[in-house]
Amino acid sequence: MSYDDVVSSLRTIYDARAAKRDATARQSWKLEERGAFLNRLKAIEAETLLDLGAGTGQDSAHFAAHGLTVTAVDIAPEHVALCRQKGLTAEVRDVLHLGFAPAAFDAVWSLNCLLHVPDENLPAAFRAVREVLKPGGLFFVGLWGGTDSEGIMEEDGRFFSFRSDERLLRYASEAFDLVDFHTINHGFHFQALTLARPLPQQST
Template identity: 75%
Template structure:
């Protein structure tokens, strides 16, 4: 599937599932990941945050309540509408078409978004994410993975691109400095990357 086909398919699915997803209680380990990233943001005195793949805004609301100026983007108009009802700044956009002025945000939070980006478009997605950050800004990219597999998941309908640890680390290192990488095993491997946009990026790929 092309990137555009993936986006259109996912948009329809997430629009349908928006109320159900908003009612889902966040797992404790995800809450811990979120809190740890907030600690890092306070250490660098971050003020602005972009959430890519915001869903119904549970994480965006958390960061906003912590004092950050948050912008939430998602491919699903229904999920964006829920974000707005929560008082969040939210827009319908995808990771390859963010449309923000470069270096607009001190931080990016993206939970289980890049796993919907085909391998052929991963470098472009990472580059687009980096370009939204100020020099020295931090990004958290979390996704399920640990295997090399791409396609539509049976009995689910969504497109997934899972990567091995080596694959995602190699890809991320082309565009960011890797601050932290760890995995969490919940029956399936979760990959958590904290990345920084270097103050000088001449050694990274454009």
């Protein structure tokens, strides 16, 4: 499937499931990942955050409650509508068409979003995020993975691209510096990366 086909299909599926997803609470281990990233953001005195693949805005609302100026983006209009009901700034956009000014954000949070991006488009997705992130800014990426496979899950209807740790780190290192990488096993292999946009090289 092309990236545009994936986005169109996922938009339909997520719009239909928006209310149910909004009523589903985050698992405790996801809250721990979010809390750890928030601590990193406080340490660098981040002020602005892009929530990429924001869903119904649960994480966006949490970051906003802790003083960050949050912009939520998602491919699904129903998700965006629920974000706005929470008082969030939210737009219907996808990772390859973000439309923000260069270096617009101090940080980017993306939980289980890039696993819907086909492998052939992942380098472009990382570059797109780097473009809107300030030098030295932090990017959290959380994904299901562990093995290399992609396609539509028949019982689910959604497209997924799963990657081995080595493959994912190779893609990430092409655009970012690695701050932290760890995995979590909750019946499925979860990959958590904290990345940083490299600072400009200083001439000597």
